Amino acid sequence: MYRIEIDRSLCSGYGLCIDAAPELFELGSDGVAVARVDVTERAGALDAARACPMAAIAVAEERDRAA
Template structure:
């Protein structure tokens, strides 16, 4: 069973740490807006997504199991 990634868009400031940690899941577009490329993650990607959530300096990301 995997997890779901969610972003609180009004908190996100586009630092990009999530993209650096898990580029297969997160991407900043040309305007600095976060795109979630893969909202439902398989178990083998959970560790990287959890690291990305921890790295977010404004706590804009969360995971739901």
């Protein structure tokens, strides 16, 4: 599982995260990226974080707390 966090103060709205993972990201009405989900199993979240030229996206791997 991956937790997605966006530093909205860094995002410049290039939209490369959306190109990398459109099922996980969108641009808000203010032109800044927002995550459609907080946690995902999709590795596309990592691709989106790497694609962001402003390094506004952080993706952290979450361990299953029940394990």
